[in-house]
Amino acid sequence: MELWVQIAIQAGIALAVAGAVLVAIWVLVKALSGRVDWLTPAYEDVRPRLTFFVFVLAVLISVSSVQATGELWWQITSQALLILLVLSGGFLLQEIVSYSVMRLIDKFEQGDLNDAETRRIATQLRLVRRLANAIIGVLTVGLALFTFPEIRGLGAGILASAGVLSVIGGLAAQSVLGNLFAGVQLAFSNAIRRGDVVVVEGEWGTIGEITLSYVVVYIWDERRLIVPSTYFTQTPFETWTRNSPKVYGVVMVDMDWRVPVEEVRKEFHRFIETTELWDKRTADCLVTDATGGFLQIRFVASAEDSSKQWSLRCLIREHMVEWVRENYPDALPRTRVLVEGEPGK
DSSP states (O other): OOHHHHHHHHHHHHHHHHHHHHHHHHHHHHHHTTTOTTHHHHHHHHHHHHHHHHHHHHHHHHHHTSSOTTOHHHHHHHHHHHHHHHHHHHHHHHHHHHHHHHHHHHHHHTSOTTOHHHHHHHHHHHHHHHHHHHHHHHHHHHHHHTTSHHHHHTHHHHHHTHHHHHHHHHHHTHHHHHHHHHHHHHHHHTSOOTTOEEEETTEEEEEEEEOSSEEEEEETTSOEEEEETTHHHHSOOEESOSSOSOEEEEEEEEEOTTSOHHHHHHHHHHHHTTOTTOOSSOEEEEEEEEETTEEEEEEEEEESSHHHHHHHHHHHHHHHHHHHHHHOGGGSOOOOOOOOOOTTO
C-alpha cells in the first residue's frame, strides 16, 4: 500500500474517532446539564480549545502509527504535532483554571461589594488565576522545548549551573521580579483590594485591576493611572475603604467675624436632614480658627461611601455659601483697610 494512502486512511480513522469522542462529550454534557447548571456554560467556554486538542491528538496518533521513521518529513511533522499537542494542552488547562476561578469570583462579587472581606477574597482569586495561568504557560513552553532530544541532553548542564544562572537572572530581572513579588504580596497581605478607594500621587480613584506587575487605578474623571506594584509596598498611600467604605466629609468655609455662628449651625443641621446622601451618623458645625480677619467654619457630615461623600460635601458648600449670601451678606469674607490722614491735616 502506498505510504500516502496509508497516512490518509489512518488520519481519516483518527479524525472520525476524535469527532465521535467530541460528540460523546457533547451528549454527556447535555444529559447532565439539568442537574449541573454550570456544566453547559463551562463546556461552551472550553469547547474551542478542547476540540483543537482532541483533533491534534488524533492526527499525532495517526502519524505515529505510520512506519516512516526514516523520512525527514515524518520526523519534522511528528515533532511539530507533538509541540502543538503540548501547547494546546497547556492552553486548554489555562482555560479550565480560568473558568473555575472566575466562577468563584462571580459568586463572591454577587454579594455586597462594600464588604471588605468580599473584595479581599475576590482580589486574591483574581491574582491566583493570573499566577496559575503564568505558571502553566511557563511549564507548557518548557515541556514543549524538552521534546527536542538536544535540549534534554543539556538538562544536566543547565541544572548544574542553576545557581549561577539564578543569580545572573535575578540581577538582570530585579525590577520585574520585584514587581512580581510585590503583586503577590499586595493580594495576600490585604493591603489593597479591587474596589478600594485610594489617593495615589495626589489622584483620587478606585483600584480597578491588580496584576502580577502593576496596579490600575481608575481615576474619578475616567482616566487610568498605572502604577508599579512596588509603589504600594514602598510608598505611603491613602485608602478610604480599609475596613469600611463609610467616611466623613469636611467642608471649610471662611466668613467674616460678624457671622451669626449659631444661626449658621441651625441652618446646617436643618439642611443636612433634607438630603439622602447623609447617613445620619455624624453632622457637626464648629469654628476651627479665627485668624487673618476671618472665621474658619468647619462642616462635618458622614456618608455611606466616598462617592456620596464627595457629592454631599459639594451640596453643603453650595447651600451654605448661598444661604449666608442671601440672609447675612455682612458675614461674607471681606478685607478691611484703614486709611488715616497725615498728622496736622
